[in-house]
Amino acid sequence: DQQVKQNSPSLSVQEGRISILNCDYTNSMFDYFLWYKKYPAEGPTFLISISSIKDKNEDGRFTVFLNKSAKHLSLHIVPSQPGDSAVYFCARIQGAQKLVFGQGTRLTINP
C-alpha cells in the first residue's frame, strides 16, 4: 500500500521565520503530492501540490520541494505568520481521486 508519513507531530516557529514541514513516502510511481491545512472545526483546505515530474513548486509564501531519490517532500512557509498556525497534512493521490493522508503536523507560530 502506498503510504505517506509525517514523523513530527508538532512544530513551533517564531513569527517571521521559516517553517519547514516534512513528509516521507513509499512505493512511488508517477504521483501527485499535495499539502492541506486544517483549522479546528473546519475541513482541510488545499494549499499547494506538486507533480512527481517536478522538484519544486511555489505559490506566494508556500514552496513545496520534492526529493525523489530520498522519497521526501517538504513544505516551506516564508515568512511564517500567526494565521499559519494549524495542522498540516501531506497527501498523495491514489487512483483517480482517492487521497492518502499523512498523520499531520501541528504548526504553532509564536509572536
Add this chain to the structure above:
Amino acid sequence: DAGVTQSPTHLIKTRGQQVTLRCSPKSGHDTVSWYQQALGQGPQFIFQYYEEEERQRGNFPDRFSGHQFPNYSSELNVNALLLGDSALYLCASSLVGSGPRRGGYTFGSGTRLTVV
C-alpha cells in the same frame, strides 16, 4: 456560493446503534468522497460516489455504506456502531475529471461522531 455542507455537526450514539450522516456538495460538483479522521490521525478514505454509484472503496468493513442521490447529495451510514467508530467524518466534493490535483477537492467541516 455555498461550499460543502455536512449535517449534523455533532452527535452522540450508543454502541450497536446505527447512524446516518449527510453531505451536500459544493454547487457544480458531482462527486462525493467520505473520509474518517480519528483523533491524532490523518483522514482515511472510506468511499467515493459518482452517478449514484460507489466508484472506489477504502479499507472499511461493510458496516459502512453510502448513497448518492440524483441531486448529488450523499449519505454515509454506519451500522452496529463500535467505540472505535468515534471520529470526525469528512465529506469532500469534486467534479469528475477535475479531482484533487490542483485543489479540486472541497471539504466540509465534518460531523463529529462520538460512540459511547
